[in-house]
Amino acid sequence: MKLKLGYNRMLVIGIVMGLLAAAAQAYFQGQPPVANGISFLGHPRELLNWIVNNLFGANWPVAKAFIVFPPLTVIGVFIGSFIAAARNKELKLRPGPVRKKVLAAIFGFLVANFGLLWGACDMRTALLVSYGSVLAVIALFCVVIGVIVAGYYMQFAARKGVGQ
Amino acid sequence: MIPAMATLVVGVLIGYMGQRSTFCTISGIRDLILRRNSYRFRGLVGIIIGGTIGYTAFKFLGGDIPNFPLGMDIVSPGILVATIVGGLGLGFWSVMAEGCPYRQHVMAAEGRVGSMFYLLGFYAGIAYFFLVTVKWLELLLRFMR
Numbered sequence: 001m002k003l004k005l006g007y008n009r010m011l012v013i014g015i016v017m018g019l020l021a022a023a024a025q026a027y028f029q030g031q032p033p034v035a036n037g038i039s040f041l042g043h044p045r046e047l048l049n050w051i052v053n054n055l056f057g058a059n060w061p062v063a064k065a066f067i068v069f070p071p072l073t074v075i076g077v078f079i080g081s082f083i084a085a086a087r088n089k090e091l092k093l094r095p096g097p098v099r100k101k102v103l104a105a106i107f108g109f110l111v112a113n114f115g116l117l118w119g120a121c122d123m124r125t126a127l128l129v130s131y132g133s134v135l136a137v138i139a140l141f142c143v144v145i146g147v148i149v150a151g152y153y154m155q156f157a158a159r160k161g162v163g164q
Numbered sequence: 165m166i167p168a169m170a171t172l173v174v175g176v177l178i179g180y181m182g183q184r185s186t187f188c189t190i191s192g193i194r195d196l197i198l199r200r201n202s203y204r205f206r207g208l209v210g211i212i213i214g215g216t217i218g219y220t221a222f223k224f225l226g227g228d229i230p231n232f233p234l235g236m237d238i239v240s241p242g243i244l245v246a247t248i249v250g251g252l253g254l255g256f257w258s259v260m261a262e263g264c265p266y267r268q269h270v271m272a273a274e275g276r277v278g279s280m281f282y283l284l285g286f287y288a289g290i291a292y293f294f295l296v297t298v299k300w301l302e303l304l305l306r307f308m309r
Contacts, residue, residue, distance in 0.1 A: 010192075010203055013181050014210015015217070020174050022218025026227025028170030034231060035215070038174060040265035045290050052291070060294050069168035074269060076175015077182070081273035084183035091275055097262035098278040105285030107261035108268070112289025113297055114253025115265070117246050122189045122254065122264045126208055130215030132233020135243070139251040144193055146255020151198045154259065 021127050030071075032064055035131040039124040041115040043071040118142075179270060188267035190258040242305040 021037030024030040030037050042063075049060035050070035062070075085091040098104035115121055118139050120128060125143065128136030181187065189211070192204035223229040238244050258264050261282055263271065268286070271279035 008206065010185060010187065011206035011210040011213075013185050013187055014207040014212075015214035016181065016210075017178055017187075017207075018211045018214020018216070019218040020177060020214075021211075022215055022222055022229075023227075024167075024170045024174050026218075026222035026225075026229055029167045029228070030170055031228065031230075034229075034234070035219075038178065040269065041290075043171065044265070044287065048287055048290050049294070065167045069165050072168050072172035073175040073178075076172045076177075077179035077266070077269045078175075078273045080176040080179020080181075081183040081270040082179075083176075084180045085274040088184070090183075093275045093277060096276055096278045097271065098260075098282065101278065101281040104261065104278040104281040105288070107257050108282035108285030108287075109289035109292070110257040110285075111254060111261060111265060112286045113293050114250050114257060116250070116290065116293045116297070117301070118250025118254060119247075121266065122208075122258065123211060123266055125251075126189065126211040127215045128234070130212045131219055132235055133237050134235060135237045135247055136234075138238075138244070139247045142248050142251025143190075143255035143258075144197075146252040146257075147190060147193045147259050148197055148255075149252075150256040150259035151194050155198065 017123075018127065018130060029065055035124060035127040035133070036063070036065075038073065038127065039121055040073075041112065041119075041121040042124060043073040045116065046071050047074055178266075179273065182266065182270040183274060186267075187270075188263050190255065190264040191262070191267065193255075194259055240305075240308075242308040245308070246301070 017038060021035070024037035025034065036042055046062055046066045047070045049062050050066060052058045052060055053062065082091065098107060120136070120139070122143055125136050125140050129140055186204070187207045188204055189208040192206070192208045195201040195203065196205040219229050219232055223232055261268065265286065268279045268282045272283050
């Protein structure tokens with residue numbers, strides 16, 4: 001199966017993702033919290049907390065919808081991406097995107113902590129914007145500012161020859 | 165069981181689509197601003213459009229869409245500060261990592277070693293947040309009340 005959606009492929013995929021997230025909440029009990037159909041901070045957090053609670057008897061917070069069974073979005077994405085990569089002969093071990101492994105891990109650590117401080121990843125932030133949240137609009141604006149600052153920093157660093 | 169299975173199905177679908185399209189909201193914003201290339205940015209716009217259509221339509225069709233639209237949900241100054249700092253950090257460090265958390269999951273499944281290490285740090289970061297960061301935040305919020 002090949003996705004051939006032409007010039008607006010990305011827009012169509014985004015719309016499909018938004019509709020899937022809304023359907024997951026509306027008809028498959030994927031809440032509370034609201035606008036949580038797709039989240040790459042919320043769902044990994046729920047999954048990790050669920051595992052820790054069940055393995056070590058801890059009491060880390062888990063959303064009401066996922067107390068009995070955890071969200072499996074992350075597992076699904078691994079399966080879907082793996083199948084897509086394998087079918088298209090793109091499945092192989094290779095370096096990057098960040099070549100220094102320790103640095104990549106540090107970036108992941110920081111993204112998790114800053115994201116949880118706000119409470120959502122960029123995708124769920126977009127979903128919350130469509131849900132009409134004023135706080136999410138502010139958060140998305142701040143994400144854009146953060147992206148701009150980092151983009152110009154990387155350009156500056158590249159010009160000065162500073163390694164990543 | 166139903167929410168877990170729904171998230172699994174949604175995950176497989178968006179995983180497949182994400183791998184074929186290199187979908188990434190952070191890279192979309194970055195490409196638009198720094199390279200004047202709107203290709204990936206349309207994904208972010210698409211999510212907002214799809215979400216708006218979905219939540220509105222499903223609400224009218226009797227789906228479980230409470231408190232829609234959310235409106236003014238800033239409950240305290242502390243939450244606002246956390247949102248601003250968190251949003252800025254999320255955007256900045258995601259660009260440094262060359263992709264949003266979703267894209268990193270997709271790239272790790274493709275075999276990108278950097279993304280695998282990113283995810284190690286990412287899940288360690290989530291654990292650290294609940295063990296340490298939350299306690300600092302509680303202290304801070306107490307002072308800001």
